[in-house]
Amino acid sequence: MEVTVTINGQAVSADVEARTLLVHYIRDTAGLTGTNVGCDTSSCGACTVHLNGEAVKSCTMLAVQADGQDVTTIEGLAPSADEMHPMQEAFMQCHALQCGYCTPGMVMASVSLLDENPNPSEAEVREGLEGNLCRCTGYHNIVKAVLTASGATEGMPA
Amino acid sequence: MIPVAFDYQRADSAEAALAALAEHGDEAKLLAGGHSLLPMMKLRLAYPTVLVDIGRLNDLSYVRDGGDHVAIGALTRHRDIEIDPMIAEHAPLLARATANVGDPQVRHRGTLGGSLAHADAAADHPSALLALGGSVVVRSADAERVIDAGDLFTGFLESALEPTEMITEIRIPKHTGAGWSFQKFNRRAQDWAIVGVSAQQVNGHAQVALVNMHPTPVRATAVEEALANGASAADAAALAAEGMEPSSDLNASVEYRQHLARVLVGRALTDAGIA
Ligand SMILES: Cc1cc2nc3c(=O)[nH]c(=O)nc-3n(C[C@H](O)[C@H](O)[C@H](O)COP(=O)(O)OP(=O)(O)OC[C@H]3O[C@@H](n4cnc5c(N)ncnc54)[C@H](O)[C@@H]3O)c2cc1C
Ligand code: FES
Ligand code: FES
Numbered sequence: 001m002e003v004t005v006t007i008n009g010q011a012v013s014a015d016v017e018a019r020t021l022l023v024h025y026i027r028d029t030a031g032l033t034g035t036n037v038g039c040d041t042s043s044c045g046a047c048t049v050h051l052n053g054e055a056v057k058s059c060t061m062l063a064v065q066a067d068g069q070d071v072t073t074i075e076g077l078a079p080s081a082d083e084m085h086p087m088q089e090a091f092m093q094c095h096a097l098q099c100g101y102c103t104p105g106m107v108m109a110s111v112s113l114l115d116e117n118p119n120p121s122e123a124e125v126r127e128g129l130e131g132n133l134c135r136c137t138g139y140h141n142i143v144k145a146v147l148t149a150s151g152a153t154e155g156m157p158a
Numbered sequence: 159m160i161p162v163a164f165d166y167q168r169a170d171s172a173e174a175a176l177a178a179l180a181e182h183g184d185e186a187k188l189l190a191g192g193h194s195l196l197p198m199m200k201l202r203l204a205y206p207t208v209l210v211d212i213g214r215l216n217d218l219s220y221v222r223d224g225g226d227h228v229a230i231g232a233l234t235r236h237r238d239i240e241i242d243p244m245i246a247e248h249a250p251l252l253a254r255a256t257a258n259v260g261d262p263q264v265r266h267r268g269t270l271g272g273s274l275a276h277a278d279a280a281a282d283h284p285s286a287l288l289a290l291g292g293s294v295v296v297r298s299a300d301a302e303r304v305i306d307a308g309d310l311f312t313g314f315l316e317s318a319l320e321p322t323e324m325i326t327e328i329r330i331p332k333h334t335g336a337g338w339s340f341q342k343f344n345r346r347a348q349d350w351a352i353v354g355v356s357a358q359q360v361n362g363h364a365q366v367a368l369v370n371m372h373p374t375p376v377r378a379t380a381v382e383e384a385l386a387n388g389a390s391a392a393d394a395a396a397l398a399a400e401g402m403e404p405s406s407d408l409n410a411s412v413e414y415r416q417h418l419a420r421v422l423v424g425r426a427l428t429d430a431g432i433a
Contacts, residue, residue, distance in 0.1 A: 001166065017163060018163070018164060018165070018166035018209070019160055019161045019162070019163055019164065020160075021160065024160075040159055040200070041159075041197065041200070041201075042193070042197055042264070043348070045261070045263065048263060051266075054237075054266040055262055055263050055266060056263050056266050056267055057263045057264070057267075060192065060193060060196050060197060060267070061192060061196070061267070062166075062192070062196070064166055064168070064211070065189075065192065065211065065213060067168075109262070109263065112262065113262065116262075126347075127347055128262060130261045130262075130346070130347035130348040131260065131261025131262055131263045131264065131348055132261075
């Protein structure tokens with residue numbers, strides 16, 4: 001069936017099977033491979049993108065459910081080719097990644113978190129990222145990055 | 159993992175969805191948030207031949223004052239329930255249980271109607287509905303009926319809904335200012351409850367329901383009756399596993415679940431101000 005999803009501001013149309021998952025539509029049809037598949041069972045958050053501005057797990061949605069909707073992926077976050085989104089900048093400054101596999105989903109979840117709660121406490125950041133797993137960093141620097149992006153790093157041990 | 163192929167129909171009204179269910183019977187499944195159904199379809203534990211997408215029925219996403227109750231549209235997403243001021247005032251137990259469901263991404267997609275229709279004993283909403291004494295409004299192409307929470311959950315992942323029926327609204331009696339508690343024991347923030355408890359004070363007595371302690375979501379009747387007969391909260395909580403048939407799995411043995419139920423019901427009663 002014909003599906004049109006606006007991904008990072010650009011309409012992407014394709015004739016796909018109804019059972020096509022959104023994450024496969026993003027990666028294979030739109031060719032945007034920044035969004036990763038980790039667990040494929042709704043647990044790890046590596047596939048997190050924004051649907052109409054809210055973080056969702058794209059391995060647990062059908063592409064047809066996003067038909068006619070707006071999707072933002074990690075590729076669409078930065079304002080321009082030579083400028084990073086403040087959350088990406090904070091992840092870089094705080095060394096919030098090691099292998100980087102979880103990072104696209106982690107950044108998308110973090111941006112959504114600050115949209116809903118612009119001044120979270122450290123505990124709120126930790127809880128707000130409960131849907132994203134990282135096997136490398138131990139989370140400490142990820143939490144620090146999100147607090148940095150929110151403008152609050154006071155009290156955060158180095 | 160990719161589901162078995164199916165026919166996809168997007169309903170643009172409740173009537174259209176009900177007509178599709180009437181036509182296809184148990185070959186068809188409604189798709190709301192998809193956060194129980196799609197994982198099951200990916201694992202090929204479910205393989206409907208027709209999927210009727212009700213996810214865009216925005217007129218079934220609402221929270222309204224129904225006089226003595228709060229009326230919640232079946233398609234209301236978990237996130238919207240979590241932050242709704244009317245629910246916070248009249249049924250804070252539902253807001254807290256909802257805030258404990260999965261993670262933010264799950265709560266952006268999952269719906270209250272979907273969660274109740276799925277009738278999972280391990281899920282948080284059914285216990286809140288039971289403790290709050292709520293009900294669901296159910297429609298088919300030619301009829302409408304109201305099912306009390308106590309009659310909704312009939313077996314393992316089974317509800318009293320017919321394949322041609324759809325939940326359109328959830329009704330929660332107002333419990334303004336009354337004591338309540340939601341307890342969820344799990345190992346990581348995102349996880350399902352190993353055991354959970356919803357407790358609500360209603361006119362001086364307690365309504366208590368358990369998560370993951372029985373094949374169905376269930377009221378802790380032994381606890382409630384003991385309290386009604388004058389037992390202390392501690393003595394009543396000791397009866398939390400009476401009549402329950404919990405399962406044993408990777409997270410917990412039967413005995414450990416029974417222990418957790420007693421401890422968590424004790425905490426819930428104290429927290430809800432039931433002495
Ligand atoms: C990673 C993850 C973690 C989760 N953790 C928890 C948790 O901790 N606690 C918890 O309680 N839940 C948890 N859930 C489940 C979540 O709450 C689901 O959203 C919910 O169970 C189903 O709602 P849905 O709208 O997604 O329904 P769907 O998946 O769309 O549908 C579920 C079932 O209900 C039927 N249905 C849907 N809507 C209706 C309706 N209006 N009338 C009749 N039938 C209908 C469907 O046909 C299907 O059979 C989790 C899910 C995931 C993916
Ligand atoms: S790949 Fe989607 S949650 Fe892990
Ligand atoms: S940086 Fe490797 S999984 Fe997070």
